[in-house]
Amino acid sequence: MKTENLSCGKHPELETRYEWLRPGQLKERQSKCPLILFPLGPLEYHGPHMPLGTDPLNATFVAHECCRRLGKGIVLPTMFVGTERERDPDMTEALGFKRDDYVVGMDFPARQWNSHYLPEEVFGLVVAAEVRCLISQGYKYIFIVNGHGAFNHNAVLQRLCIELSNTTPARVDFKIAFPEEAATTGAIGHADIAETSLMMHYNEAAIDLDTLPPNEVPLKYADFSIVDGAGFMGGGGAERVVPREYDPRYSSLQRGKEIFETTISEVCCKIERLIEL
Numbered sequence: 001m002k003t004e005n006l007s008c009g010k011h012p013e014l015e016t017r018y019e020w021l022r023p024g025q026l027k028e029r030q031s032k033c034p035l036i037l038f039p040l041g042p043l044e045y046h047g048p049h050m051p052l053g054t055d056p057l058n059a060t061f062v063a064h065e066c067c068r069r070l071g072k073g074i075v076l077p078t079m080f081v082g083t084e085r086e087r088d089p090d091m092t093e094a095l096g097f098k099r100d101d102y103v104v105g106m107d108f109p110a111r112q113w114n115s116h117y118l119p120e121e122v123f124g125l126v127v128a129a130e131v132r133c134l135i136s137q138g139y140k141y142i143f144i145v146n147g148h149g150a151f152n153h154n155a156v157l158q159r160l161c162i163e164l165s166n167t168t169p170a171r172v173d174f175k176i177a178f179p180e181e182a183a184t185t186g187a188i189g190h191a192d193i194a195e196t197s198l199m200m201h202y203n204e205a206a207i208d209l210d211t212l213p214p215n216e217v218p219l220k221y222a223d224f225s226i227v228d229g230a231g232f233m234g235g236g237g238a239e240r241v242v243p244r245e246y247d248p249r250y251s252s253l254q255r256g257k258e259i260f261e262t263t264i265s266e267v268c269c270k271i272e273r274l275i276e277l
Contacts, residue, residue, distance in 0.1 A: 009068030010069055014067065014071065016073075016074060016075045017064075021074070030138055032072065033072040033141075034139050035275060036073060036141070036142055037074070037144075037271075038063075038079070038131070038134070038145065039078045039177075040079040040148075041054075041055030041058070041147030041177075042055060042056070042084070042116050042117055043055075043080050044117075045107060045112070045115045045225055046190065048211040048224065049208050049209055049212050050199060050206070052115075055148045057199070058147045058198060058202075059146060060147075061202055062267055065260075066145070066267050069264065069268055070268055070271060073271075079126075079127075081118055082116075082150070082153050083119065083150065083152060083153045083156060084104055087105075094231065094232065094234040094240070095221045095222060095231065095240060096220060096222040096240035097222060105117055106191075106225045108225045110223050120156055123153070123156055124160060127157070127160055128164070131172060132168070134170075135164070142170055142171070142172045142173075143173055143174065143271050143274060144172070144174035147177050149190075158174070171274055173270065175267055175270050177263055177267070178263055179266060186229025186235070189226075189227050189229040189232070189246055190227045190232075191224070191226040191227075192226060192227070192228050192242065193250055193251050194255070196248035197251040197254075197259065198259050199256070200251055200252070200256045201253055201260055207251070209251070212248070212249055218239065218242075219241055220240055221236060221240045222240065226242055
């Protein structure tokens, strides 16, 4: 499914893809507003029912739709990169493992595929180098649309935004491609009902709920790499299972659309504040 097919923006005719524009077109767009959106996220295991590209694909859809609704800027080709760290003992135990088990990100032992996690230092260098390229091209406002929620991943982006905004002529900022309140309160987890519904909204055929057990079978975190937000912090109880309200087997297109619309509104507002500073 093409990104454009989901557009309901004010400027659906606007070409938002950097890679499809000629130099003269890029210069013309930049002269009107030197804004570029930079979507990124790692290829990461999201249970058996979701695509590996969930995080960067979400960032891509959000970036392009924000660009269309704002009627300005351009979107850099998505970078499929991100980082993760080993889980600390408390979180490892909360997820249903032994405290001294070595678990990196969402690559639980029962996974069917490995995630593409870069070391923190490599991730930071790659993103910084790309942003500096954009600055050298004359972009004054660089907004990273981030599809990944890992603490260390976000810490790297936060540090880079502060550093580059204070050491270059550009203003650099970022936001995770989810509603702010849901992200901070734990209402969005990993491969749960929120992420699954969101991907259904983008491309229903990309989700296969039949790869999950019947609804009456509890989804244990450790067995599926599916975790509700509270579960990361020990809120999963002794069973360490996904609660009914966050179970991806109850996902819906409508829920995904609502999450998408809230995200678009928040990201557009943050971009407008960046430009107006």
